[in-house]
Amino acid sequence: MVGGGGILLAILLSGWAAARVTRPVEVLAAAARDVAGGNWNTQVEVNSADELGELAESFNRMTRELLRQRDQLLQTERVAAWRELARRLAHELKNPLFPLQLTVENLIRARQQSREQFDEIFLESSSTLLAEIANLKAIISRFSDFSRMPHPQLQRVQLNEIVQGVGRLFQAQLQASNPPAIKCEFELDEHLEPIAADAELLHRAISNLLLNAMDAMPQGGTVRLRTWQTDNSVYLEVSDTGTGLTSEECERLFTPYFTSKQHGTGLGLAIVQSIVSDHDGKISVQSSPGRGTTFRIELSKNPEKLKLAAGQRNRANA
Numbered sequence: 001m002v003g004g005g006g007i008l009l010a011i012l013l014s015g016w017a018a019a020r021v022t023r024p025v026e027v028l029a030a031a032a033r034d035v036a037g038g039n040w041n042t043q044v045e046v047n048s049a050d051e052l053g054e055l056a057e058s059f060n061r062m063t064r065e066l067l068r069q070r071d072q073l074l075q076t077e078r079v080a081a082w083r084e085l086a087r088r089l090a091h092e093l094k095n096p097l098f099p100l101q102l103t104v105e106n107l108i109r110a111r112q113q114s115r116e117q118f119d120e121i122f123l124e125s126s127s128t129l130l131a132e133i134a135n136l137k138a139i140i141s142r143f144s145d146f147s148r149m150p151h152p153q154l155q156r157v158q159l160n161e162i163v164q165g166v167g168r169l170f171q172a173q174l175q176a177s178n179p180p181a182i183k184c185e186f187e188l189d190e191h192l193e194p195i196a197a198d199a200e201l202l203h204r205a206i207s208n209l210l211l212n213a214m215d216a217m218p219q220g221g222t223v224r225l226r227t228w229q230t231d232n233s234v235y236l237e238v239s240d241t242g243t244g245l246t247s248e249e250c251e252r253l254f255t256p257y258f259t260s261k262q263h264g265t266g267l268g269l270a271i272v273q274s275i276v277s278d279h280d281g282k283i284s285v286q287s288s289p290g291r292g293t294t295f296r297i298e299l300s301k302n303p304e305k306l307k308l309a310a311g312q313r314n315r316a317n318a
């Protein structure tokens with residue numbers, strides 16, 4: 001009888017001891033899973049002064065330290081990004097300011113010369129000033145475009161029509177004989193289904209790709225705009241026969257401020273990428289130096305969004 005009681009007590013005691021150990025370990029395991037899932041704010045309750053209590057205390061110290069380091073890293077990254085932006089802006093604005101200053105100094109000097117000479121220099125200087133001011137305005141609007149990218153207003157759109165619209169807009173520039181003419185070819189799938197997209201933003205993205213293609217062909221060449229579709233997506237390719245890019249350059253291409261041009265801001269492709277990703281699309285590039293470059297955009301057909309976009313348009317027209 002006494003023996004039986006002793007065994008029962010032993011079982012109860014070992015059960016209690018096991019629960020005392022396993023429960024805090026389970027709590028710690030759950031908290032560790034939480035941290036692994038990205039919730040670094042996790043803390044566990046410290047209920048005892050033994051090894052388990054110490055373990056819980058160390059766990060809490062670790063998550064506090066992780067949080068502190070993450071905040072510090074974010075601060076450093078933010079400061080670095082601001083520095084890069086300031087450096088880039090200063091560089092871009094300094095370039096056209098220098099000729100502006102020289103031209104005005106020239107004008108002041110010319111004022112002391114004869115009337116005819118002054119008139120001639122005045123005309124020449126005015127056109128330089130206007131060109132450099134236009135350059136400054138273009139840089140500023142590029143930066144402001146990038147900072148205020150609107151969210152897409154989805155409507156039922158035909159990608160082919162947007163591509164043709166961009167082609168028409170650049171026709172004169174493409175055919176100019178100086179720089180040498182660039183042939184523009186269209187290969188548009190006439191059965192392309194409409195998609196839910198922001199026509200204005202897509203127009204802006206395609207224009208940027210076309211402008212880059214033209215810049216890449218200083219000796220002339222061919223740019224091809226091609227569309228096609230699969231069951232779920234529509235595709236657009238802009239290919240050129242220009243200078244091409246190395247694989248290292250391809251990797252850096254979409255980084256803001258990456259440019260190889262004297263007056264480039266390096267924001268064009270960052271804008272294109274942001275427009276494509278705002279449409280839940282994908283952009284990729286294939287290039288070989290000396291042979292040309294192809295940019296491919298994939299946009300999902302997404303019938304649900306298309307129905308919603310068509311509904312919104314009907315309401316707007318009602």
Ligand SMILES: Nc1ncnc2c1ncn2[C@@H]1O[C@H](COP(=O)(O)OP(=O)(O)OP(=O)(O)O)[C@@H](O)[C@H]1O
Nearest residue numbers: 212213216258259260261264265266267268269293
């Ligand atoms: N089709 C292309 N062929 C060859 N290089 C290209 C092509 N498109 C882009 N690049 C390279 O990628 C760089 C970045 O292009 P991005 O459009 O972002 O800026 P940018 O054209 O230099 O400046 P911006 O667009 O402000 O005029 C270009 O400077 C160029 O070196």
Ligand SMILES: [Mg+2]
Nearest residue numbers: 208212268269
């Ligand atoms: Mg560009």
